[in-house]
Structure formats: structure tokens, C-alpha cells
Amino acid sequence: MxxxxxxxxxxxxxxxxxxxxxxxxxxxxxxxxxRDEMPIYGTSAPEAVVQPLTTxxxxxxxxxxxxxxxxxxxxxxGTGLVGGAVPLYGGIVLDTTKMNKIIGxxxxxxxxxVQPGVLFKDLADDCSRQGxxxxxxxxxxxACLGGNVSTNAGGMRAVKYGTTRDYVRAxxxxxxxxxxxxxxxxxxxxxxxxxxxxxxxxxxxxxxxxTELTLKIVPAPKKIxxxxxxxxxxxxxxxxxxxxxxANLNPQALEFMEKEIVLSSERYIGKSVFPQKIDGVxxxxxxxxxxxxxxxxxxxxxxxxxxxxxxxxxAIDVLIADTPSKMKDAWAARSSFLEAIMxxxxxxxxxxxxxxxxxxxxxxxxxxxxxxxxxxTIKSFGHAGDGNLHIYECSNDLTEDVFKERVDAxxxxxxxxxxxxxxxxxxxxxxxxxxxxxxxxSLGETNMQLMxxxxxxxxxxxxxxPGKICYIPED
Amino acid sequence: xxxxxxxxQVPDDSVEIHLNPETGTPDLxxxxxxxxxxxxxxxxxxxxxIEENGxxxxxxxxxTDDNKTCLKNSLAxxxxxxxxxxxxxxxxxxxxxxxxxxxxxxxxxxxxxGKKFDVILCGKExxxxxxxxxxxxxxxxxxxxxxxxxxxxxxxDSGISVKQETDTGFMMYEVxxxxxxxxSKPDYDPRYPTIRSKMAARKAKxxxxxxxxxxxxxxxxxxxxxxxxxxxxxxxxxxxKINESEPEEAVxxxxxxxxxxxxx
Numbered sequence: 001m002x003x004x005x006x007x008x009x010x011x012x013x014x015x016x017x018x019x020x021x022x023x024x025x026x027x028x029x030x031x032x033x034x035r036d037e038m039p040i041y042g043t044s045a046p047e048a049v050v051q052p053l054t055t056x057x058x059x060x061x062x063x064x065x066x067x068x069x070x071x072x073x074x075x076x077x078g079t080g081l082v083g084g085a086v087p088l089y090g091g092i093v094l095d096t097t098k099m100n101k102i103i104g105x106x107x108x109x110x111x112x113x114v115q116p117g118v119l120f121k122d123l124a125d126d127c128s129r130q131g132x133x134x135x136x137x138x139x140x141x142x143a144c145l146g147g148n149v150s151t152n153a154g155g156m157r158a159v160k161y162g163t164t165r166d167y168v169r170a171x172x173x174x175x176x177x178x179x180x181x182x183x184x185x186x187x188x189x190x191x192x193x194x195x196x197x198x199x200x201x202x203x204x205x206x207x208x209x210x211t212e213l214t215l216k217i218v219p220a221p222k223k224i225x226x227x228x229x230x231x232x233x234x235x236x237x238x239x240x241x242x243x244x245x246x247a248n249l250n251p252q253a254l255e256f257m258e259k260e261i262v263l264s265s266e267r268y269i270g271k272s273v274f275p276q277k278i279d280g281v282x283x284x285x286x287x288x289x290x291x292x293x294x295x296x297x298x299x300x301x302x303x304x305x306x307x308x309x310x311x312x313x314x315a316i317d318v319l320i321a322d323t324p325s326k327m328k329d330a331w332a333a334r335s336s337f338l339e340a341i342m343x344x345x346x347x348x349x350x351x352x353x354x355x356x357x358x359x360x361x362x363x364x365x366x367x368x369x370x371x372x373x374x375x376x377t378i379k380s381f382g383h384a385g386d387g388n389l390h391i392y393e394c395s396n397d398l399t400e401d402v403f404k405e406r407v408d409a410x411x412x413x414x415x416x417x418x419x420x421x422x423x424x425x426x427x428x429x430x431x432x433x434x435x436x437x438x439x440x441x442s443l444g445e446t447n448m449q450l451m452x453x454x455x456x457x458x459x460x461x462x463x464x465x466p467g468k469i470c471y472i473p474e475d
Numbered sequence: 476x477x478x479x480x481x482x483x484q485v486p487d488d489s490v491e492i493h494l495n496p497e498t499g500t501p502d503l504x505x506x507x508x509x510x511x512x513x514x515x516x517x518x519x520x521x522x523x524x525i526e527e528n529g530x531x532x533x534x535x536x537x538x539t540d541d542n543k544t545c546l547k548n549s550l551a552x553x554x555x556x557x558x559x560x561x562x563x564x565x566x567x568x569x570x571x572x573x574x575x576x577x578x579x580x581x582x583x584x585x586x587x588x589g590k591k592f593d594v595i596l597c598g599k600e601x602x603x604x605x606x607x608x609x610x611x612x613x614x615x616x617x618x619x620x621x622x623x624x625x626x627x628x629x630x631x632d633s634g635i636s637v638k639q640e641t642d643t644g645f646m647m648y649e650v651x652x653x654x655x656x657x658x659s660k661p662d663y664d665p666r667y668p669t670i671r672s673k674m675a676a677r678k679a680k681x682x683x684x685x686x687x688x689x690x691x692x693x694x695x696x697x698x699x700x701x702x703x704x705x706x707x708x709x710x711x712x713x714x715x716k717i718n719e720s721e722p723e724e725a726v727x728x729x730x731x732x733x734x735x736x737x738x739x
Contacts, residue, residue: 325509
């Protein structure tokens, strides 16, 4: 069923009228709409881009596309890493970035209502100015909140606060047939039938178009500090993670990183933060841990307890970032890993597998051995606190075909290993078009068919973001 | 070499500051205080120097009791002693007053520490007021030589050589000591405290110097600047879109608009 119709001049006119003129065609459609940030999964141009301002415009456009079987790919800032926003079957890209208003706060219920095109950073900054915190903290700060919800973005603070899913209270959704509906409500618990809102979260634009979100927020922590903890090797670093969690220290963030990737990142941002040698001992890996507290005494107690614990567990030293600029510099290095790798790499792919934290070391050892076997260079870092690993496959000398072949062989093996130890294909980036094959193997046919069934209930004409997650038109 | 590093506590400059509508003064409630960036470069430069050549680093700050947090942070990254100048009226100081206080404090601290300072370092400017005057005023008041915007200090037979950053490159100076030097950004970053240095710094006692300790009887009369009030910058107006499809029409409309706005 890949016979999507092409946009005719007449249909474009209809869409232009429906969207009050907010339509780009021809040369006005920039190449950016053909790709996301991981072009290795292929690029494909839309026939037109619609940039709606209101739910009603989205509804009117969807109705036309549904009636005429035009493929529609919803898209935010395009910062995805699995090809999710690429319009593989042409049609229109529904760009929600112009719907970028923070509509308002309900401080008594600790909620904020936003349009889907608001950037994560803009909401985070706006909350911060009011002493509030929107807890999800994905690495990409310039992603749209609609995209964060559509991929159930996680990020650094997931170890304490959970992922985006835990902060979505309600949403307005335009179904593929143009009908406008609302899922969820601003309550903290519900047992009211199937959770349609949770089907939408992480659905990567395949079920409906989110046009408004009500998100949960929390009071911002009063005091915060990060520890940079160097270890001789990765195994020593990772084996400390369960100890930190068992000690009930409740870190806000708990990241691991290998020396190579830290050096790349420091070169990229032009700052040297992580110590390479301490009292003659070479650091091979680091943990970066953040704690929060209600006052300075409580924070100091946490820092002292955590330091004692990690030093006993084999840390070489503990460095403390407890001033705004030192925290910013430490996390700038961590937040720039992807950009640093991109700057130094011609061909790039990524696996954001998630495994139980007790299997991180075993899994990474396996991944390193498998990379060697597949003759592939990899760079790893990740969220040690929740087992979500980012393993980047990099090449500056292979041809694209050979690179893809090797990466596929590598992925087949490591995703099979992840499944074996109780892990999942993606922790926070999603499936898009790039990971469908591995998802199918990991979940099995029964679960894939359940997903396809859900897709058909929401989108009987199969027009929304075809070729993603569970539905490939050619299958 | 004995260093005295002057440190100003400033609000976190990564937080966007707005005026409190009730008081009309900057609302700093969301901006945690920390040492000014150039002051931290000054301390790191001094600590690196003494690690290589021997000596000591003492830090001093003028303000309120709150500044002790910032001074303890300085102790945790290599300073051997810290002094606070705090008294009535020291919560809001202009550059001339700060220079007066520091000039009076330096000999007192020398007395208490039992050493003479060879070099007094200041950051080249603070990250809040960005006045950049304290170093020069201090040198004038203490009648000491001054080099500004330095990124490197080395010892020589007769004093120090100082590498100054200029708009077009670098200038090298040889200066007798004691001297005042203001510090720009060197090509390294300040170190992070370790848990051990942090715990030691937390326990450290920071002596407070009062106005009477410094022999200053009327601080207010030393002020050279008075604040008339605060105002936020005007918010930028939305631009005008010129949507004409024909270039001639678009240019004409743009020109007409610029003439109307007196931009041309």
C-alpha cells in the first residue's frame, strides 16, 4: 500500500486555503525538511511544507490529506536521530515549529500548557525564571516539546525524575481524519480506561498530530552541585553505579563517559574540565553525578557521603562543581558529545539501547568486542543511572555502503545481546525508520502486530508518517 | 612570591536578570552568587605560579557575610588564607570605595599573615558591573606600578615580567614589585576543588576586617558614584516583513520604509 497520491496544484490550493496560506512549496522548501540529524537513514523531500499556527489549521489540512491519501509527516525542530521526521513517501511535512507559544501556567496544580513547537530550552528557561523545573532534560536543548513527547525523550535527569512520559498530563490531538480530540487531564492519577495519552507518547507522529500539551512541572531544587569522578577504567566506574543507587543518595543525574569521548568534547568546546591525570594516575573513565538538596548543609552531607562511597569503590578522586559556572562547564562538555563526534566524523550511526543497570558493564564489554570483530570504531557514553547507552559508530575512511554493512552486522549482534539481558532497542531516541528491523526482532511478531493494529485504529488510511516504528507500506 | 588576589562576589551571569517590579532593583533571587570569572582566572594564575615557584596566595573580598561562601571556594582551589571586609555600608560599594577598602586592608593582612605581598591581582573587570576600575584605582592609592589585562606572570631578578593581552597581540613588561596586575583570560581554565580541599575549606575560619580595623571612619564620603536607578533595556520591536515578489517593488518598499524611519 505505498500508493500515496501526489499533491496536485488543486490540492495545494486547497491546503493553502485550509492553512491560511502557511504553506511552502517549490524552492521555498529547504533541504532541512528532507532530513533529521542522522542522515545515514536516508533523506527524502516533501512535496510541500505546511506550517500551521492553530489546531484548526492542522485539522483542516489533515482532513484534505486523509480524503486524498496524501502522506503526512509531522515534524518539530528536526533534531531526531532515527529518521523519524523524514518524509519517506513525499506528501507534506507538517512543521509545528510556528506553534511556539507558552500558553500559560497553572501554578496551583503545577502545570504548564504549551504549543508543540515550543523549544525545550525556552520552556526550561521560562520555568527557571519562576523558580520552577520541567524535569525532563534531553541532551538536545533545541528540540521541540512536541518532538520530546513523540519520542518520549529521556535525558540526564531521568534517573531521578523519569522521562517525558511522566510529565505529560493532557494533550490536544488532531487525528488523521481531521477530528480534534483531547487525551488525559490535569490530574495526578487516573484509572479511566485505556491510556490513549500514553499511546500517543512515543508514537513518533504515526497516530495523530499533537497541537497542545499540558505538562507537569515541579518546584526547582534550592541547591545543586555536580561531582566529576575519575576512575582508572570504565568497569570500575560502572560498577559504582548500583552502589550509589543502593545508598539512597537519589542523584538527579548519573552519567558515565569514557576518556576518548571526553577529550573529543573538550576539544570541541575549547575547555578543559575533566582531569586526565590525578597524582600520577591516568583516568580512563568518569562518572558525572548531580545532587540536589533543600539547603547547603543537606547538599554538603550528600556530597560527603557520595564522595566517601565512590572513593571506597575505587574512584581516583572527586572534583566538585558547586558554582554556576563550574556546573555549566562540566555539563557543557557532557552535552556536546554528539556535536563533538559529528565534527570529527564523516559517517555516523548511533544505537541508544537501554539495558538493566546491572548489565551495563557486560553489555559494553560485549559491544567493544563486537565492534572489533566487525572492524568498526565506536565511542560510548550514557546514562549510567538508568542503563541507557549511546554507542556511536564512526568512520572517516569507509565507503557508505561498507560502513552501513558493518554497522548492520554490529547492530544485529548487540541488539540481540540487549534483548537477551532484558534490554530494549531504544531508551529515548525512538525507532523512526532506522531501527524497525531490530525492533521487530526484539519485540517479536505478536507485539509488532499489536502495534500495527493500534496504528490502523488511529489511522485507517495509513497516511501519518508511513515507514516508521511498525508500519512499512511495502510490507 | 606572595600574592594577594582580590575577589568580587557576583551573581551567576548565565541567568537572565530582570528588575523586581516592586523594588525597581535587579531581582537576583534566581542567580546564585559566585566569584567573578576574571577573579577566578587571577587566582588560578597565582596558584599555578606558586605551585611552580613557591610562595602563597591569599584572597580578599569586600561585601557582606555572604561572601564567605565565595572565599571558601577560593580556599578550596589553592588559596592559603582568606579575608573578608564587611561592615555597615559594605553591601553596596562603588569602585573607589572598594579600592579604598582593599588599599587599607592589604597592609593589615600583611601584618596578620606576617608576610609582604609582592603582587596584588584583580580580575580585569567584574562580570556584573563590568567597571574595570578597581585594579587601577588600587594601584594609584597604594602608589604601586600597574599592568592591566595580563595573561602570564613570570618572576625575574628584579621583580616580574608580565604578558599583557592587547587588541592586536601581546605586550611584555618588566615590573618591579610590589605591583598591581589585572588579569584577563589565560589559555587555561580554573581548576575544580577536590572533596578533600573542599572539606578543609569548609572548616576554615575566615577573619573579618571591619572599617575600624582598617581605620576608615566615613566610607560613604569615599563614594565617587551614586546610583540614580535601574531601567530594563527596551524590548526589540517586531521587524517589518517585505513580501513583494518583484525585486524592484521589494527594494522600493524597503527604501520607503527606511526613509520614513529616518534610517536613510
